[in-house]
Amino acid sequence: MPNFPWPSRRVASVTGDPSLAALLAWAQFPQNAAPEMRRVGEILAALTAGPADDELTGETAALAAYRNRPGVPRPVRGARRRRRRPLFPALSAKAAAAVAAAVLGFAALATAAYTGVLPAPVQRLAHVIIGAPTARGELTTGSSQVSRNGATGGNGASGGNGASGRPTGASPTGRAHPSPTPRATGQPSTQSTPQDSGQPSTQPTPQDSGTPTPTHSKGKPTTHPTPHGSGKPTSHPTPHQ
């Protein structure tokens, strides 16, 4: 059935009652309204009365939902929490990471410089900047550096064999003391071994340590036989230089 814009006759008969229209429009109620219509008016008034207690019990839950809704700015309540100020506010995280990396790199470089493992030019530079040891074999001014070989200069001037480029007459090991006789094994030999035939003994003597060492000294080996090279043992070491 089409919905005509004007009310049908049936609708007019129903809605023609001024009492009903007045009730719905909440206008003044006509004085001649039927009593039952007045009662209906009272019912409608009760429907629109103020809130009863049980009609306001859900407010807490509604407010909780309102507070927790997303994307709505909430008014600031109470004291603001103090923000911890950064120690270096100018430094961003990236800058701080870069600084830390630079510090670590410098520390590694300094460690390498002090252990002398850097290339010579870099080592020289490190020596100038941070006072690291010089490169291997280089003289240092005003410093008594121990050479890599660990030799302590007997005259206090040299740092080792060839350190200054001048022959010092020291042994290859850097020892400046005269080399002992071939028979010397570190201890002055005052006893002759039974097997000793006067020849330079190559056998370890009882006084020797467990490791076999040549009877000649640790210094320069001598090529000159001892005067007593005929085989007769001697108790006196032949001075040899």
Next chain:
Amino acid sequence: MWSQGGEVAGHPLRDGQGGSVIGEGFAAVLGAAQQGSEAAFSRLWRDGNPALLRYVRVVAPEVAEDVVAETWLQVVRGLADFRGDEQAWRAWLFTTARRRAIDYGRRRARRPAGALDEVPPGLLPVTPDAADLAIERMGTRSAVALLAGLPTTQAEVILLRVVAGLDTETVAQLVGRSPGAVRVAAHRGLRRLAEMLAEAGVTL
């Protein structure tokens, strides 16, 4: 309530200006609520919740509280995006409540219906007897229960016109009927109420 001249007392919740309740201050209250004012939202809630409950207790009495609670959840979610005057606000409230009630009805229809004796007594619809109607002043609960005795469409239209304060055109859009049909349903409902009171022998 009735004066000597038979004039109807003023609407307790209305200011007599087209069904508005908060009135001229509505825009400010709404704006404040949208900006995060709990006091403003509380004002909107206190204005709308009683009317919502009375409406839903007629259209979905067993689940009225749940429907109204879900209605406010949805309103809260859409609050920031709402634009309109108080009439539009109330229309939105009751449209949301009506849809929630329909959803509950569909869910109940899918589930097997329980016996009435399984329903808590507080949720059973109560029709006031004639003695109550005669002796005591009609309370809100009794009025709601009386209205629940009408056919659903008539009761719904009367509630939306009177309790929600919506005009005929808005009610027509809400219930999906023509304005003429809404007027007819409202008048028939009121006439039926009068007949029910007359049958109960209630006289002033």
